[in-house]
Amino acid sequence: xxxxxxxxxxxxxxxxxxxxxxxxxxxxxxxxxxxxxxxxxxxxxxxxxxxxxxxxxxxxxxxxxxxxxxxxxxxxxxxxxxxxxxxxxxxxxxxxxxxxxxxxxxxxxxxxxxxxxxxxxxxxxxxxxxxxxxxxxxxxxxxxxxxxxxxxxxxxxxxxxxxxxxxxxxxxxxxxxxxxxx
Numbered sequence: 001x002x003x004x005x006x007x008x009x010x011x012x013x014x015x016x017x018x019x020x021x022x023x024x025x026x027x028x029x030x031x032x033x034x035x036x037x038x039x040x041x042x043x044x045x046x047x048x049x050x051x052x053x054x055x056x057x058x059x060x061x062x063x064x065x066x067x068x069x070x071x072x073x074x075x076x077x078x079x080x081x082x083x084x085x086x087x088x089x090x091x092x093x094x095x096x097x098x099x100x101x102x103x104x105x106x107x108x109x110x111x112x113x114x115x116x117x118x119x120x121x122x123x124x125x126x127x128x129x130x131x132x133x134x135x136x137x138x139x140x141x142x143x144x145x146x147x148x149x150x151x152x153x154x155x156x157x158x159x160x161x162x163x164x165x166x167x168x169x170x171x172x173x174x175x176x177x178x179x180x181x182x
Contacts, residue, residue: 006131012036042080068135110148
């Protein structure tokens, strides 16, 4: 759980940093942060209420080197994006946030700042092994995202500069979460 929390926190902070650097509209960086924090919450529901099926999906994803959401579709019949979208909708978050969580593995458009920053942040978190989302497949950026962000994932990481502050803050929060639950 601590490694999941670490992934969520780093994805949230990276999404906010990407928004600050690359947004070409008036998107609030806090919206990117919230999307990053909640984007994989459907996995928590699966782990809690469909634990045997979720474990099978995790194993299937690793064994076949496919994304976890594709494995969830095959094993469970739905994926964490649908469940996460349903949760934030039930919690009455804005429709745009709900849609961004529900579609964070779908066709990503650079015109949707929250969705594109969330997608890129998620891939950076996986590439750098910042926590563990249960999904180790780093998805390629589309040509449109490469153009928008000025390069591939490694170029974007270099453009963001030193990420140690983001990583350290996430580790502190994840550790506090572990201490509270102990």
